[in-house]
Amino acid sequence: MKIELGNKNCLYPMPTTLVGVNVDGKANFITIAHVGIMGMKIISVCLNKEHYSNAGIIENKTFSVNMPSIRMVKEIDYCGLVSGKNVNKAALFDVFYGKVKTAPMIESCPINMECMLVKKIDFTSHEIFIGEIVETYCDDDVVTNGKVDVSKVNPILFVMNDKGYWKLGKRFADAWNVGKDLVEDKS
């Protein structure tokens, strides 16, 4: 039986990220799981307008999206609890820069994507920053047979409904393949 929940967002889990921004020339990181994919090379991050990082993205037109592993759960939660207005969160991490000179990245995150801002969308309380990926870096130990192995990345998945961090489970099927039986049945 179906139950009505009101206008509740249940589009979870989402990957938890650390968004890196230079603000006044200094690296800052904010934990964001309200992210999206808008094309093969285009991703979005959703920031409340009250956050310290927004001005830095607007100023530099760059940001990074870093994918932490579950071993970093305390650090990523901390980066969502405190503001760069008051605390130097970058002190927690070894920070590096890539091709885009103003998008700080975190060495200990197995995946780092540096982005150029291509569009900003304004909602009442939030700004959506849409970035085109310029370069992606990964740790050599998360690669299997030349490809990024998401089980080695071991990302932190976020669910709003229970305010929980979840692990990734097992791979169980091949996309663009497991449904081929049905194509044949119906042709």
Add this chain to the structure above:
Amino acid sequence: MKIELGNKNCLYPMPTTLVGVNVDGKANFITIAHVGIMGMKIISVCLNKEHYSNAGIIENKTFSVNMPSIRMVKEIDYCGLVSGKNVNKAALFDVFYGKVKTAPMIESCPINMECMLVKKIDFTSHEIFIGEIVETYCDDDVVTNGKVDVSKVNPILFVMNDKGYWKLGKRFADAWNVGKDLVEDKS
């Protein structure tokens, strides 16, 4: 050691959804995992411009986002392999409508969100449809203590890099809580 991967999108896994649209007055469903969250009640779906569904979203200004369980993996893969131009994919499912009269939803998906289109973004090859959630429906058997239990939803997570469907693992920490030790350490 860091390796450069080029401008590779590694923002995975993402939840796999079936997007429901009326096209020429008939229900159609398309498998989309390139989705996003843009606010507490605002979500996005990214569709290649060549898809059959886009015209229906533009015409009706409505669509639904249905979250399938892993038991539906063959059906969701099929709905990504074939086009509504050629096949009546809605015949696979029991379809229902809610408050928004033109957003078809799938009974067998444990979560259904009906959306009003609030914005469309045009990229070269893709259109991003941004919807405000009007009403969310869930199966009564995925609720634990009055809340949607994502482990009972058992969503299908998509990873592009290995073209794989993955399961959700275990909940392992509380958000806005597990990092509090660090706040205290540093205050």
